[in-house]
Amino acid sequence: MPKIVENVFLDLDYTIVDFDISHAQAIAAVAKECGPEFAETFAGWFQTTLEGRRIRGDDWTKVPGGRQKFEAIAAAFHVELGTGKYLPWSRQLGAVYAQEALGLPVDRAQAEHIGNFYWKRLASNVVVYPDAQKFLKRLRAAGIQFHIFTGSDSHLQWQDGTWVYDPEYSRQVKAERIQPLTGLGLQPASITIGDPIDKPHPEFYEAMMRNATAAAGKPIDPSTAITIGDSHEADVSAPLSSLGFRAGYWLKPGQPSARIDERSMSVGSLNEIPIN
């Protein structure tokens, strides 16, 4: 008899990996290198971007600095790239933003260095949630493959007086943060990173299916696949609507489980998700 679930697709940050712990330690390292004021401003850029992109509806109260600061950061990034592109997670641009906000001379080579320094600290300290370790071990014991799909962090390089976005470079840098899973014996069957096309664009999920199919060596039956993550749109509703998976689970840690619609529900822990 075929298994009910054969492939599980999981988001990375705030789903498998406790981003906040590693982020706080990387910010502390930036404070030692560049001073506490710089670190605080850099962390403030990140927090405003994170909370601003999380809001649904029009309640900006959780966003530090509110809508005004969020939009000012986005506008500064557009200007910095000069292309109309918006790469919200680029740590290199975050460092430029902090230099400008503090009235420091803008030194983009130094901003690249600071962004990379932060990232190396983050990548050297990956913390997997205890419930995720348990869940991934359950999957392995049940012979179910798991795949990771995660957004782009738009790593930029300052070269010859211009910012260069090389999707392959950016992807490799982000992949460093997924390697530690292998050390825990939790090797994903495939990894899809949003360079150059990110969630929730339909082409991102097509790439995810191509990667998973190549890893499995056979077509993935969508009716035996589920998707899980902490972003309702990017991790649950968009992949469900473009791929026809069996089910999607919106992770809301500590909250009671609730059905959203026929194919999706919110869960307070990964271990509430039925896999067989």
Ligand SMILES: [Mg+2]
């Ligand atoms: Mg996430």
